[in-house]
Amino acid sequence: MSAAEWEQYKISDKFAELTTVKHIVHLPVARRIIEDGKIKSGLVFDKSRLKKSRTSVTWLSANDWSPGSLYGTVEFQFSWEKLVKNKRIYWVEAMPNYHPAAFRFLLTFDEMTSELVTKYDPEKDNGPLRKIDGQWRWHPDYCSEFMVADDFLISETVGIDFVHHHQKYCRTKSWGCIEQTTNPSPQMTSGRLLAYLLAHGVKDLDKHLTPDAGGRNRILDMASAWLWIVLDNIKFVGPLKSDGECDSLIRGALALFGVDRIDDGKKLLALVTGSAEAHAALARLVRSHFNTPSWDFGL
């Protein structure tokens, strides 16, 4: 551990502005986070100097991964400016064997006395994280890993998005990661999460999904289009057609979709008399959830 370690990763001419950092998880973990109302920090289990400490952290990164994420498919986004406020910054380590190499910083409210980390001043120290004239920068050729000794409330998210899982590797499940092997599209993951939010009446992420004045929202359009297609593939055989009956059934089916029981949800919805009634019930639920009476599918 020396000052020279971070200088190998220093920003030269190439840098990216650091505004948003992301916490990516698998869909079941995303549901748990939403239920808890926050991302709970946890002890470090990864290969790291901090594994020996009792520090609880939340992992965030500024990177986008074109081959897919190693951590899952649901991305919670936070403001770096807000996150870094009133926190101390420490250099933890570099992981030169990762592809690309990773650099790790620890952010804490309290002074760290541990010899495992080194105090880092982004205005003076010449590493992959800098603050120059009030603007935050990072080195985008490396994997940025920020370990923050704090919980993150869902209400503090500045955005949510959906990504592909990496097709070869999963960093959190050593084997049998369903998202790695089945490679769900961002549309499918967003649709399943929307089903969960609608069925349970969860409002905490509404600010990222609510339609604009023109009735559109990128995430809501993508997620509701997936649900529309699922409904379109049901063979409707049932007798139920009143609005009240269809509204109850759609809520039940979405609750099943929301816990990955797609086929069971489809069987339940098949009790509706036809596709038009089912789609209309879904539209009514979206309108009522977001309080947007004129909303319709953006297909």
Ligand SMILES: [Zn+2]
């Ligand atoms: Zn995985």
